[in-house]
Amino acid sequence: MKTMDPRVRKGIAVAALVVIALLSAFVLAGRLSDPAFHAGSIAALDEKKVTVTELTAAAAAGSVAVSAIPGDATTPIANQIAEMATYLLIVVGAILLEKFLLTMTCLVTFQYLIPAACVLTIIWMFTNRAVLLRLAVRLAAFGLVICLVVPASLQVSALMEDTFDTQQTVEQVQQAANELEQEEAAEQTQDGGIGDWLSGIGETITAGVSGALERAEQMLSRFIDAIAVLIITNCVLPIAVLLFFIWVTKIIFGIQMPATARGAVGAIHGRFRRKRAALREASARSQDP
Numbered sequence: 001m002k003t004m005d006p007r008v009r010k011g012i013a014v015a016a017l018v019v020i021a022l023l024s025a026f027v028l029a030g031r032l033s034d035p036a037f038h039a040g041s042i043a044a045l046d047e048k049k050v051t052v053t054e055l056t057a058a059a060a061a062g063s064v065a066v067s068a069i070p071g072d073a074t075t076p077i078a079n080q081i082a083e084m085a086t087y088l089l090i091v092v093g094a095i096l097l098e099k100f101l102l103t104m105t106c107l108v109t110f111q112y113l114i115p116a117a118c119v120l121t122i123i124w125m126f127t128n129r130a131v132l133l134r135l136a137v138r139l140a141a142f143g144l145v146i147c148l149v150v151p152a153s154l155q156v157s158a159l160m161e162d163t164f165d166t167q168q169t170v171e172q173v174q175q176a177a178n179e180l181e182q183e184e185a186a187e188q189t190q191d192g193g194i195g196d197w198l199s200g201i202g203e204t205i206t207a208g209v210s211g212a213l214e215r216a217e218q219m220l221s222r223f224i225d226a227i228a229v230l231i232i233t234n235c236v237l238p239i240a241v242l243l244f245f246i247w248v249t250k251i252i253f254g255i256q257m258p259a260t261a262r263g264a265v266g267a268i269h270g271r272f273r274r275k276r277a278a279l280r281e282a283s284a285r286s287q288d289p
Contacts, residue, residue: 014122021118029111032147033103041154045099048234052091055226059084062223066216077216087227094234102150109143117143141252145245153241157233 035042059081067078120136123129 017118021115024110024114033107074216091230105146113143149242153238
């Protein structure tokens with residue numbers, strides 16, 4: 001059986017790489033970076049943002065309700081609940097960043113990184129420089145990794161949210177805040193209005209301060225649980241998924257490319273060894289009479 005001419009095979013490989021680069025830059029880049037292509041992921045991120053907004057409103061209402069309890073015993077708890085808005089802003093920023101990266105990473109990968117990897121591979125085919133091939137593979141792998149980070153983190157965070165039931169926690173916080181507001185309104189209107197309530201404020205504090213403290217502490221605990229889950233699912237998990245993909249990529253490179261790496265190191269070592277030998281010979285000749 002007649003084998004194909006190496007030049008013909010090289011020409012076919014170059015043509016295939018050019019086609020891949022053009023398809024990646026002019027077809028896949030636009031399609032995969034289109035928000036309509038990521039409609040499901042964007043809807044999930046919008047739902048998370050709505051949850052954070054509801055929790056922010058519940059935090060504001062809960063802080064007002066707790067601070068309205070007679071006495072100063074619940075004031076620190078009200079301040080702590082009010083400070084939760086700072087952490088919620090971090091979560092909102094992380095959600096907006098994920099929405100941006102969802103489309104931008106695909107655009108960068110398929111419009112720049114994949115074509116650049118194809119060009120480097122073509123140059124390697126004519127120069128046989130192993131460093132170009134390694135760089136091309138790493139560019140392509142890096143592009144695919146950053147494209148998969150956000151969708152994969154959304155899937156993992158969805159599983160975690162189902163486990164901790166974040167939405168139920170938010171509803172419990174809203175319900176606790178509403179109950180405190182209703183209790184305060186009832187106390188202010190009972191026995192003939194605000195004046196009667198003010199006249200009996202000492203009795204109210206003595207009878208109900210322990211129960212109010214307990215409800216305020218429960219509300220703060222629910223806020224902490226909800227915000228902890230939101231921070232983990234929206235801030236920690238994407239970073240963890242990215243590190244996991246990088247670790248897997250390093251393992252793959254370590255399995256598939258050890259011979260190339262050893263060959264490159266051996267070639268460099270041999271070049272320096274020959275250079276040292278040449279320098280020793282030149283030194284010896286210069287010392288001869």
